[in-house]
Amino acid sequence: MDSKMKTSRRTFLKGSVALAGGSVAGAAAANEADPLITEVQDWASTTGAGVDETPYGMPISFEKDVVRRNVEWLTASPISSINFTPIHALDGTITPQGCAFERHHSGAIELRKEDFRLMVNGLVDTPLVFSYQDLERFPRENHVYFCECAANTGMEWAGAQLNGAQFTHGMIHNMEYTGVPLRTLLNEAGLSPAGDLTDKWVYVEGADASSNGRSIPMEKALDDVLVAFKANGEALRMEHGYPVRLVVPGWEGNMWVKWLRRIEVTDAAVGSREETSKYTDVYEDGTARKWTWVMDAKSVITSPSPQMPVSHAPGPMVISGLAWSGHGKITRVDVSRDGGITWQKARLGKQGDSKALTRFYLDGDWDGSAMLLQSRAMDETGYVQPTKQQLRESRGENSVYHNNCIQTWYVDENGVVENVEVS
């Protein structure tokens, strides 16, 4: 990325290729010596900031655009709303907590570790109450998982709506969690009243005013669900459920209850608001689908994208994006430059982790002509990310949630990028 400093921009406009994206190509074409090199710069002469100037470091001011953003007209109030991760500006796979999307139903609360209580009750031998410190004394694990809101890409069902990967696909983040397996806590309380565990459920709820509650089938609860208290090595942020949240790998974000306060073993799904009136998918004929927990394989090109126009001249170009699947590992991602007529296999940044974001790259030359960029993810079950047409054919257009369609970006000759739909 070129520097945004005005002096350097002025200097370089001359003799460089300026594109519609508003950026400037590098110094390669300069016809005269580069003053950034030939002249002693301030930062090379005077001293910089001392240690402790920022006890907890923040991104440098030049990166102030890399922030969460809200789409105000989507919801009635920011207290019960969602914002979006700036995925267009990130690389790699781990989402820094400070720019990972937020979704609250009654606002983010401040709950001290000392005031934290976690109750396990219902069909258990001994109903228990744990303190925060108790949780840190159980054997714990570390895992990287993506958390995707079921409504991610939901605005795009009816057609191309929002211009930016942040807005179309930013209800997702990917962190390394530290926590205690939920099965350890259930074992601690004892599950003998739940019998052979068939058709048993675990109902989880938060301590905030919305008290978001969801029913999780026992099989999943005993599999890979974590009661997490750290993310990316540090305490959870308030907005992500400090001090303790649930991590439900591969399943819709609404089930990842924040400020976790209660775990109840039941013999039926509770049928809470969040699992009946919301997070259910209406088909074309008006019937709805419930218990659609798993997030199917999906991908999106993050750069170029509408907020990340091509700011360089034709020639070498990196196309990059993210892929993920709630069913396991991403095994392959294909990229098309012509709207899906021809496809090329992309390079995976590293071997996919199960139920975690995988970074992909397509390295090549841009010839300066317009492109219709698409990406298509495949996971270890053999599932191939569907087109918008396939999804609509299967479900109609009444849905809000679980839109994992192939996204199309139109890149014009100037490098400007727009969200479009294609035939």
Add this chain to the structure above:
Amino acid sequence: MSKSLSQIVLPVAGGTALALSVALVVANLDYGQNKISSLEGRLEQASVRADDAAGKAREEAAVTAELEAKIAEIQADARVRAASNSGLTEYAPNKESGYGLGRKARTEEIAAWDIDVLPDGRGLPQGRGDVFTGEEVFAEKCASCHGDFAEGVDNWPVLAGGFDTLADKDPVKTVGSYWPHLSTVWDYVHRSMPFGEAQTLTPDETYAIVAYILYSNDLVDDEFELSHENFSDFEMYNKVGFLIDDRPEREYAKWSNDPCMENCKPSVEITMRATFLDVTPENGGESVMNDAKADDTPTFVAKAATPDATGGGAEAAATKSPAVDPALLASGEKVFKKCKACHAVGEGAKNKSGPQLNGLIGRPMGAVEGFKYSRVFVAAHGEGRIWDETALTEFLAKPKSYMKGTKMSFSGLKKEEDLAAIKAYLKSFGE
């Protein structure tokens, strides 16, 4: 001692059953450290005895050497297993008998927090409330967001009405039209509402509010009283409207084929642009409506490569003088067999139970003389709608949803290649 050491089997990680793998991990972790500790104990004893009894020194020295060799072996093995990631890094152990952490929850603590209500009514406290009381409580505590008649203010949820909209593109999902369980309404109102004052409503107030919401949906009359006694008798309008996730059957098998890599479609065009242009300036984003007209889409010229004889895809007849791929036409003719019973195309084609299809692309909808169209096509004709490629594609993919009320009893073409083929075929019968 040495015998028993050599008999220890080194477990391999990745056992299928979780319990097994947990047990193995415990064994793995304990194995190295425990053995080293006990061997070190033996070492100490051996050296003490060697000092005391010179006669046994040589013997004990031999034992010492043996034990030291074993320690080295165990340490080497632990290093190998750590390096190969086997067992040592997998799951946290889980003690079957528990860890003795946490304390017993008291009955009144459980009563305070365990207030959820199940669909069969379990969890409901005793109480009652009627529509009349509910209207008053609702006006005071709920109407500022949900409206006096539960119609919703601004973007806040609409609670009433919306019946018969669930099959629309923007279904109005209210308590009346959509929610399957009455328990959900009671539970949510009681636990999470009013917004900003959650858990302040008494059970009686909650019964009254729920009764009023049912009334505002015309589901009960104004004399209605809801109580823990008649609660489970009430059946919601959309009780049977939900299926359990059927994606595995409906989609997964169909969408798990080896994907196409070349000539996947004959051509591509932009059909829609983003409605909102989200500018991303330095101090945040701003949504502005895209004022581009629907027909003002950028043109993108991309076509599949000219196919070889086997013909995976084909160049569409997208231009005025196309070199239409014979293979595509042939498959179009095949697809047209599904239409033949009702439609004719070609020289001298006449109307059958469906209109003749000559010159279809570009012709006005509902325009064939002498054919008795359904009302929806008469209306389309009146609006001047034209059969262009997009319209035809959408119609043929889902006739009944694209033209609600059409008499054509065809369920639609599911495959994109069939749609492309039929379009190419029909196009070949221009005027």
